Amino acid sequence: MGTTPHLRLDVAILDRNIEAMAGLCGAAHLSLRPHAKTHKSPEIARRQLSAGAVGLTVATIGEAEVFAPACDDLFIAYPLWVDAADADRLRALAERSRILVGCDSVEAARRLSRLPVEVVVEVDSGHHRSGVQPARAGELAARISELGLRVRGVFTFPGHSYSPDARAAAADDEAAALAVATSTLAAALVPARLVSGGSTPSAAFSRAGVLNELRPGVYVFGDAQQVELGTIGFDQVALTVVATVVSHAGGRAITDAGSKALGADRSAWATGYGRVLELPDARIVALSEHHSTIEWPGGLPALGSLVALVPNHVCNAVNLADSYHLTDGGTWPVSARGRNN
């Protein structure tokens, strides 16, 4: 199993999760373009593509470079600000793959204007991060088109689905925002062929009549946030961090998986810094770089025991590791680990 802490991946659950999301999208007549930032693994991307994904979503040019050999249709769903070096990298990528790039300003579009990429206008559907207001999407799309760029459509990330009881409402907001954006594009005579949304918590509530593509990422593995949001059960968690119990100080189980293995993510609504796979009543009450402090109902696990911890946010936990240890033996590399620019 290797020295702890390390990532443990149950490929049977992974495959079930991949099939389930493919089935959900298929039944809803939505294209699925999974976000590869979650797993950073071409091996997993190939499984998603084999199950019917139309392409991949990535967050950075670096990730696109890792996934281009496995996929000829990549959407960098991020408002890139492209410098000369980035432009060269995008040109090289476009020689083998179709490259879509997110955009929410004319200024950023200008820097894309001589590149062989298509642009997707980002709109804000309530997460209030990047993206223009939906009513402004058509105006921006028209100006981008005037630069000689091809506008493929519109996209949003309904990230406010990451809140208790907000999953369905965020999907409603997503549909409303994308409907407005699409109509403003039509009014500007820039048809939106791509209408893309999606997050793992909101996926089941997506409005296929408005959207034609989903970009969820976390669903492949699941994590403690998804369990606590009610998106999945523990039996759908494919990835855990295996840790060793190193101390019983203070009557608690102290393990060697800290923030450098689990990530430090903790939403205001989270019950702790992650969960214990086999013991839903346990709580990770404190986290240092190399320690998790776990209140463990019933008898403490023996010193030296291996325990499987579920990170709050699996994308950040994966980005801290160099490889997956498969439950049935072997390893896969986290090929795009650190390719975050």
Next chain:
Amino acid sequence: MGTTPHLRLDVAILDRNIEAMAGLCGAAHLSLRPHAKTHKSPEIARRQLSAGAVGLTVATIGEAEVFAPACDDLFIAYPLWVDAADADRLRALAERSRILVGCDSVEAARRLSRLPVEVVVEVDSGHHRSGVQPARAGELAARISELGLRVRGVFTFPGHSYSPDARAAAADDEAAALAVATSTLAAALVPARLVSGGSTPSAAFSRAGVLNELRPGVYVFGDAQQVELGTIGFDQVALTVVATVVSHAGGRAITDAGSKALGADRSAWATGYGRVLELPDARIVALSEHHSTIEWPGGLPALGSLVALVPNHVCNAVNLADSYHLTDGGTWPVSARGRNN
């Protein structure tokens, strides 16, 4: 400067920070054994050793393996639970360096008992993580000695210094705990030659009459937590994450440095997810993997501007990067990046 986000290191400030802590320890007649988990860089470790550090502290066997070529006196200040593979690694390390290992249980000590290492008993001084209660240290030291292991002394990490107005009080707790522990070792006829404590926030308040060694880590770089705790000013921050402003959505500055560059750390008392070096009134109000959302008083920085962000917890930010970009040109590798087991 390289594509953003990336780590920017000001070597002049780094050197001043190294000298200042060496001076503080020298004046107090305390040995300095800096924690190398902060920087994971043999280049920086050599500077610390040249400035008078007696050795290095590390958190894992993997870090010890990276630093052994630079240092022949390494303290793995962690309650290791050693398996057969770990034992082989410790034996190999001990061929070139003196190896000290933390311990807070007889069970863990048994697994060290045939290895060429010295043991340091960990005590809890108020952080309530690992470590025995100070009054129990002598009893544990005696039992460890009976296993044939050499007990070098006692150590603690006063991590509760990471709280507003707690820096001096945590140093008091540290001294009280180590004084009790030292006396119980003496009573058990296991003299404590090493009495080790220290954290960056509490370092200036350390009681040299009780301690003889400090193990601070963060002081080399500084970070937003240290600024907000009052340990340092912004002019002592040597390391920042350089980010590009990619969006003005919502009237805020959105940059490309998110939790995969800054780390997701946020203490309850922090004012945000990090700080802006040149603008103390700015606040990072939201963080995603590839976005930081910054409320920026006055006019927003232009799209495409580079801004220097100060991570809340620099140790986790460094562990996310493969290299340091030096302000005067060149790069240093983060050699122990990911060596967290």
